[in-house]
Amino acid sequence: MTPADLARLTELRHDLHRQPELSGQEARTAARVAAHLNDLQPDHLLTGIGGHGVAAVFQGAHPGPTVAVRCELDGLPIQELSERDHRSQVPGRGHLCGHDGHMVTVLAVGETLARARPVRGRAVLIFQPAEETGKGAAAFRADPQFASIAPDMVFSLHNLPGLPLGHVELATGAANCASRGMRIRLTGKTAHAAAPGDGLSPAAAIARLLPELAALGPGGALTEGFSLTTVTHAWLGEPTFGVAPGAGEVWVTLRTVGDAAMARLVARARGLAETAAGEAGLGLEIGFDDVFEACTNAPAPVEILQAACAARDVPLYLSDRPQSFSEDFGQFAKGAETAMFWLGAGEDHPRLHNPDYDFPDALILIGADVFETAMRSVLG
Template sequence: MLTNSDLVELTEFRRALHRRPEVSGEEAETAKTVVAALKAMCPAAIHTGLGGHGVAAIFDSGKVGPTVLFRAELDALPIEERNGAIAWPSEIPGNSHVCGHDGHMTMLLALGLMISRRPVAQGRVILMFQPAEEDGSGAKAVVADPAFDQLKPDWAFAIHNAPGSPFGVVSSRVGLMNCASLGLKVKLSGKTAHAADPQDGVSPALAVAKLIPALDDLGHGEGGPRNDAFRLVTITHANIGEPTFGIAPGHAEVFATLRTADDAGMESLETAARNIATSVADQYGLGVAFEIHDHFAASVNDADAYNVATRAMEAIGVPYGQESVPMRASEDFGVFGWRAKAAMLLLGSGEDHAALHNPDYDFHDDLIPIGSAIFERIARDLLGSA
């Protein structure tokens, strides 16, 4: 159980993390800060450098039993914070913890405190601080790391704060929690020309004008993610040539984010998008190339893991339901479900709370004891107490 003194220290720790945000793949300082805090809890082992800057602390009972992994994220976002209401603003220009990963890390450390003081009776608890969640690469890199083979979780759980939902109320469900998504960059290549003689070149301008609505028409999100046929294409960026008046353009790029309710649907949607781009490029005599970015697998809750989590919440009086799930937004926690029974929980931070990724967002510190209590009860229910 956490004391008032614990909560004061944890809150200060969270705010210290908030001041020093590091984006995906650059979380070296954040990882060192987490490791220093973990060492004071004397876990059986601490693994570092997992899939980049990932950290895993193992609390081992020394007795045979399941391994239960709890995950938080290390990374922040490349968003300039604009929040004059807090006394702990980001000190790194252009970077900010406006998704709440600073709070998620702190909840995990709170769990570590409780497990260190009152060990589990069997099996192992793993606190996983994962890098690069925001671009979808981190969980895959962690699971692919040879060191992860030593962890081998049987169960995996994560909590993400959820602005817009009632404070302290959890949303979750069996099955899809977060959509699959993929960033597709379409690169069109032609030939520049003098703006006075555009016929001497091959411009991608008309191709881009045709490609954008054609991609958009592939899916508009009808029925929402509970519909297995859900498909959504969002054009996020486009550029043509150079910012000048004397040159007819010779190259262009279109960025599109694809979303589907499952991984199989993503394969189909990506193929359709590539085919359309290739057809349009051929029509206008252009070369075409593709790049994939921010590829997230669908996050799917296992029924057994969901039931473990709901029983834990019932035991400690945390209300829950299925409001606002599944989410259109993506989360790479689902990768841990490839090897373990996994469940993601969305913990409401208030109906009027600033939205995730807003420049004035800040994590609600009063969620720390709620989230860590859910985690602890899950661990006790699965592993008991010494």
Template sequence: MRLTNSDIAELTEFRHHLHRHPEVSGQEEWTAAEVVAALQALAPDQILTGLGGHGVAAVWQAAEPGPTVMFRSELDALPIEEQSEVSHRSAIPGKGHLCGHDGHSTILLGLARLLSREGPARGRVILLFQPAEEDGSGAAAVLVDPRFAAIRPDWAFALHNMPGHPVGQVIIAPGPANCASEGLRVLFRGRTAHASQPETGVSPALALAALMPAALAAGPGGRLEPGFRLVSICHARMGEPAFGITPGEGELWLTLRTLADADMAALREEVTTLARDLAERHGLGLEFSHHDRFAACVNHADSARAILRALEALGMKHSETGLPMRASEDFGLFGGQAKAAMFLLGSGEASPALHNPDFDFPDGLIPQGVAIFDRVMRDLLG
């Protein structure tokens, strides 16, 4: 089945509608309501709302039993000011759909249109519009929602547009697809003093200065192969912006990244041990907090093969170049529940990068994404 020209025009306008009204992680109430309204016109067998926050799931159930196949998109935008001249640019100051989640969700709505005309021959299809992907909390919240157990999939698929690759080129491979990552906030607590008498205070300056190169050495990056570890310094703060005071506290924000989940605990322990040793040496208090945790995303071999079969049947070009990625994706958590795989869809070699203030999802990818998902679904469910 294929989208009609009218479908494509209407879906494009819907994507622009979402793009104008971005909502960040955990605040996707309006976006979810717009998705629900679009789904209701297509009469799925069931619509779940408020899933893991503002998540939405639409269900198509066949009469004949079979596996459950889930396709997932994301609802959230980014807390970044859009700088664009497109007519559908963000109308919300400080927020923008600069990762393409508006396009991904529109692709799922395109698949919903095809399902409304011809449902699966057997089994069940779930279209999951997931909240809060950008901060890593959304997939985890969906999975612990008690209602998710009733729609738990056997297969799970997702896509992400990817600048730097030719428009429409598909990147898919079994095995590691996205790194695990987490944010680590390190807070040293000392005591302020007059700048003329620094010896009467306890400054975090030396500890903070020593932790930066030591943490970077613990995660030097390099090739994306087994054992890969990367530490990035994202933010540092110490004391007040004043010349008469020596600082009483300092903090460092780090992102830890590993290719495999199994390596994250060791990297976390190494960096926190470095901070503990420095705090003890300099007589400082110490606090840690952990943020934006993402599991590694690993493409199941069977699901990757299902995508490849669909691409070959559709005559679409594909490559493995570009996987795995350093970037993280909370879709990886669904791999613990189902045979899961994500593919990348090239959005242009000259396209601005994801999260850039002038990024915009290419509308021409909408029918291609729908076609791939539809073929995967019908190959698995007949």
């Protein structure tokens, strides 16, 4: 890839950064990606997969497996705080997880595939929607179009602040924790604030649940027994002094290393809510959102990524511990061997989802080189 190519891709990254779109709303982003891919003349270009998902297929001359690299389209509902020329132009929205950089890294792979198709099989570039809500990968796979590109192996990356710039961390097993958001709604009966006994308030039940839920998941080392519960939101009644409350909610994020442990943690949290509601005579509704299954790296793609890093002289650290945050990339393991690697954004770089975060442009070429080398080791 020439310096001019890299400069052009960097400007594309900056354009995507200026116009972030939330999960499920990535129409402009998808159109921009599809237009760039169309210029590369892939053998097949698919759009509207699982929402706004896009995929490009580069066909080899001989039969072989299908190998994919995957990235994400969506931004975050966070106000960016930056003086950079390419800062977000959309109030309250920002590419503060680096998905803009991930997209352009995969597009850089597309540029090399356009110049030289794989020898055998198919190379597929996947741009999935709605990763931040945990819904995008499942919707992408459930779309009827997916059957025509179903891969045998899928690679992915995520940039990682705190890791030296351009270094790779690669998990040899569990890669990302399972997590889900749990909404506990308690309902009673409002009353006049002068006569609270005429109603049924959930205040005491909520006050009871907050420490009980926190005690379920103290965190700690990311081993098999790890669990973390984080109360993220709570409300009680209306903001008024004249009405004793009749309803309230607690939102809590549950996090474990594995899916079986998640099932046990959900059961325990549900039990606490049912006990608190039952003893207080309150109605109870429980709902879940942002559901992420655990991600586990498979041995074969891990070995391929190791070799790719060695071939490209990219410093590599093998880890036996997952990241605490979650990814819906694990959905692609249902039918394929998968592995995600972490690409260092710098030890002192602003952290993911910080309002001053920005993807380091220096990572575009490094990530693309690792991806391409891994794909060609399988496809030639």
